Amino acid sequence: MDTTPVNCKSLGKYFCLNGKLLEEQYFSHLSDFTSWNQLDHAEDHIVFPENIGEHITIDETSLSQGELYTIVTNKAAKGQKGALIAMIKGTESEKVRSILVRKIPHHARRKVEEVTLDMAANMEQIVRKTFTRATLVTDRFHVQKLAYDAVQQMRIAYRWEAIDLENKEIELARELGKTFVANRLENGDTHKQLLARSRYLLFKNKSKWSPSQIWRAELLFKYYPELSKAYDLAQKLGHIYHTVKDKGVAYLNLARWYDQVEKAGFKSFNTVSRTIQNHYQTILNFFERRSTNAAAESFNAKIKAFRSQFRGVKNVSFFLYRLSKIYA
Template identity: 45%
Template sequence: MKAAKEKGEVYKAEELENGDTLRQLLARSRYLLFKSPDKWTKSQKIRAELLFKQFEDIKHVYYYSLELGKIFSTNYDKDVARAKLALWYNKIEEYGYDTFTTVANSIENHYERILNFFVNRSTNAKEENKAMKAAKEKGEVYKAEELENGDTLRQLLARSRYLLFKSPDKWTKSQKIRAELLFKQFEDIKHVYYYSLELGKIFSTNYDKDVARAKLALWYNKIEEYGYDTFTTVANSIENHYERILNFFVNRSTNAAAEAFNAKIKAFRASFRGVVDMSFFLFRLAKVYA
């Protein structure tokens, strides 16, 4: 572009097969990378093919991400998941891409805790699969046992995930019934839910550093007594950064304002397609936002 400008010519970027320039291809491909290939539109399939031809690394990263997601979304057995994660880890180690090596190392460091995700999942699914197989062998139609609200156990787990993101006072009537059944069936989920709620309440309702210190200490003692791995990690993080976390309660201020302003600067810079003259850019920034 600069060379064409110096010659007094109009720069025209080389177009690819679908009419996109390389810059347009990169910009327009970001949406398809958040979908699985079976959900791509016809134009996205063409764009993906061109993108992966141009950038081999993006292709590898996309398919390795897809593979990792598939392990978590389709497996119901801890041992099967262990084997698949080990295979995925070996591929990543061989590929040697820095970002994925970091993810792979995190999985390796918390291997058993991550695999515990598949335990409750596998227990319920295994029992139901066995019952379905037995019914099929007898030539009968399998009908899962229904709970009081009409859900099967598998449906109860799937449909309860939304209520776990809300506080009990915001539950609908059907969610209250579902929560009661869920907590009766899974004691661990009940404890984890209420401990999360308690921690959130400490941060949302306290305005005094010393009061918050005492409440966090009590919460930490409960977690230590309960001994649930995931919460022990959270509790240890709080212990390691205790004083810095408590500083939040002085003015209850976060870095949200700084992050918001940073986003504005990035948007302002993007509107000029980058910055050539830094001094002039800072001058314009001061005029617009000062």
């Protein structure tokens, strides 16, 4: 079933009607918005306990002007009708927990067997105190992103050094009354350009590099060998996620990876390894069913597309009403 939203103005244009008037009529008369049973608290929270399932996700999303909402969804609905369990204004754990506990019966919350989430401490607290029987699974993509961000942090630091060196060479040439000519590498890049243009290849596996990216990577790792080591560490972490299907094996492989990180001595990667160690149990839970938070990220994308379709959120309650009609 296609759940792509269509606004009244587009519908009016298609049927040669006044779109603005149609929207006003829908708001006031055609819809049951004014008698909606969640209208009095919609801007603060909407909850649909009937949509609870065994495998759910929890995440945060922004509606407008940076206003954050905690969103809980049912994986089994696959982003269609019945997916939305709750949207609660804010991310403060005690507030969100109290609303979920009050609105969703105890027996329904005990049905939840697994919750996927990111590494935010507030989300973990919400889940542990609300869905007490559930297994927590830290999303693999958030863990891998930490490693990729560590590599990019090193690349950016090298790039600032290259920019600083080039500025000094320009100033020196000016003092000597000479024309500055940038030193170019074999592929025509300067060091500054090489580091800037290598951003995307550092996110990809070597097997997916284009010919120009292979050449650029060879030069990058030749002049910045520490980046090569950092790239390999990030790829090895990804390889564990891609290939390991047993929790015990994953534990051993991650332990070996920690050892490699310590030997490398990269400050940014030490931060990554400490973060993983602090969440190791929920990270290892991934290898039981290989569950991810992709459903939550996909649902967030749907909300953003919905918001874009209606050119922003002018009336939060009405926006959530329309959202609930499609996804709740």
